[in-house]
Amino acid sequence: MKLVKTKQEVRDTVKEWKKQGLTVGLVPTMGYLHEGHASLIDASVKNNDRTVVSIFVNPMQFSPNEDLESYPRDIARDSEVCGEHGADLIFNPEPEEMYGDMFCSYVDMDVLTKELCGLSRPIHFRGVCTVVSKLFNIVTPDNAYFGQKDAQQLAVIKRMVEDLDMNIKINGCPIVREADGLAKSSRNTYLSAEERRAALILSKTVNLGRSMIESGERDTEKIVSAMVKNIETEPLAKTDYVKIVDALTMQQIKTIDRPALCAMAVYIGKTRLIDNFEVV
Ligand code: AMP
Numbered sequence: 001m002k003l004v005k006t007k008q009e010v011r012d013t014v015k016e017w018k019k020q021g022l023t024v025g026l027v028p029t030m031g032y033l034h035e036g037h038a039s040l041i042d043a044s045v046k047n048n049d050r051t052v053v054s055i056f057v058n059p060m061q062f063s064p065n066e067d068l069e070s071y072p073r074d075i076a077r078d079s080e081v082c083g084e085h086g087a088d089l090i091f092n093p094e095p096e097e098m099y100g101d102m103f104c105s106y107v108d109m110d111v112l113t114k115e116l117c118g119l120s121r122p123i124h125f126r127g128v129c130t131v132v133s134k135l136f137n138i139v140t141p142d143n144a145y146f147g148q149k150d151a152q153q154l155a156v157i158k159r160m161v162e163d164l165d166m167n168i169k170i171n172g173c174p175i176v177r178e179a180d181g182l183a184k185s186s187r188n189t190y191l192s193a194e195e196r197r198a199a200l201i202l203s204k205t206v207n208l209g210r211s212m213i214e215s216g217e218r219d220t221e222k223i224v225s226a227m228v229k230n231i232e233t234e235p236l237a238k239t240d241y242v243k244i245v246d247a248l249t250m251q252q253i254k255t256i257d258r259p260a261l262c263a264m265a266v267y268i269g270k271t272r273l274i275d276n277f278e279v280v
Contacts, residue, residue, distance in 0.1 A: 001083045003075075003090040007138045010052070010091050014139060022049035026141035028132060031055040031092075032072040032186040033081040036176040040145040043173050045086040052139050053082050054091040056098065061127025072189050091139070098134060107133045112159055112250040116152045116263050117274065120240055128153055129160050136168055144168055149175045149183055151261050151276045155250055175275075177203065183275050190271040198236035199268045202275040205230045205242070209262050210277050218256045220244040231266055240265035240272060247278065 004010060014024060025044030029037050033055075044051040055078055062068040075092060082090050106126055112118075113125035136144070146154045158170045176184050181203030182196075191199055209227045217223055227242045245252050247259040256279055263276040 001079070001088055001090065003079055003092055005093055006097060007093070010089070010138050013089055014050075014052070017050050018140075023143070024048055024139065024141045025051045025143040025145060026135065026139045027051065027053045027087070027145045028135050029053060029055055030057045030071065030186065031078050032074055032189070033078045034176075034184045034186065036147055036149060036184040038081060038085050039176050040147060040173050041082065041085040041087050043171060044143065044145050047171075048141075048143055050088045051086065052089045052091055052141065053087045054093075054135050054139070056091070056093055056131070056135075058098075058127055058131040059095050060099070060130055061124050063121060063123055066121075067187075067190075070190075072186055091135075098131070106130045107160065107164075109156060109160060109163075112152070112156050115245060115250045115252065116241065116243060117265060118152070120265065120272075125153070125156055129156065132157055133160070133164075133166075136166055141168055143171055145171050145173055147175065148172050148276070148278070149185070150274070151263055151278070152250055155248065155261075181207075183273075185273060187271055187273065191268060195236055195268045195271065198234050199271075199273060201231055201234040201237050201268075202264065202266055202273055205264065205266075206262075206275050206277050209242075213256060213262075213279055220252070220254055220256060220260075223256075223262070227262075227264070231264075236268055238267040240267060244279075 025048030027040045027044050057071050107129040108126045109129055118125055154172050161170055182199050205227045208230050209223050212223050224242050228239055231237050231239045242264040244260055244262045247261045260279040265274045
């Protein structure tokens with residue numbers, strides 16, 4: 001497995017692979033890899049001849065008040081994880097390699113990005129769409145792999161690929177959780193022991209919402225209100241949002257009468273965590 005820092009090295013490597021008729025999978029990440037990321041690498045390795053993992057903490061998707069500087073980084077450990085899981089190439093560029101001094105072109109999206117995390121993080125999805133487009137152009141993969149953990153991001157990327165006629169298959173992979181239910185996240189490292197315990201309120205609330213729907217409840221206001229109340233039982237937790245939206249448009253719905261997404265963002269202390277479940 002090779003680690004490269006420049007776009008040219010990626011292009012040269014992929015060109016060689018394509019000459020040999022090999023298929024390429026891409027797993028875009030911000031690094032500090034855990035089993036959630038590893039599951040995406042596994043899916044790519046299984047279904048493609050070659051797998052590229054990008055590791056890039058993308059400044060463009062962070063607002064000035066967010067955790068760009070403190071975001072955890074450990075490229076040595078990440079390289080081991082990629083190697084163990086059979087990745088072929090790590091692309092780990094510096095911000096200057098991705099964004100030159102003159103950079104001023106963006107990929108933006110309406111509708112889907114104006115709800116859920118897009119409300120609390122207004123520039124986030126513009127940064128995500130722009131960097132993912134660039135990665136798609138650099139790597140030219142056949143397949144790309146994204147986690148259901150970031151369900152809105154997955155929906156946004158699927159929409160972007162469709163709207164902009166990108167010839168790449170987007171594959172969604174299930175949420176990987178800790179044994180006690182907490183969704184794995186690089187940001188879990190921010191939590192103190194007490195906060196780590198409190199963070200369980202997210203998955204517990206997911207389970208509550210899911211069980212209400214399984215029992216036949218279809219009124220989203222009732223489900224959301226029970227879920228918010230449940231979050232409020234945890235003193236260290238502060239709800240950012242709990243919403244039930246149409247799975248394709250990310251717009252709120254009153255009744256669950258179509259494929260839907262129930263998504264939440266909750267602050268545990270200063271750390272903002274997300275979780276969700278699909279209703280199919
Ligand atoms: P990140 O490094 O947080 O930007 O995540 C990179 C990719 O890994 C995204 O597609 C995430 O949705 C995915 N991912 C992160 N955490 C998990 C998880 N717990 N289970 C599945 N996929 C995940």
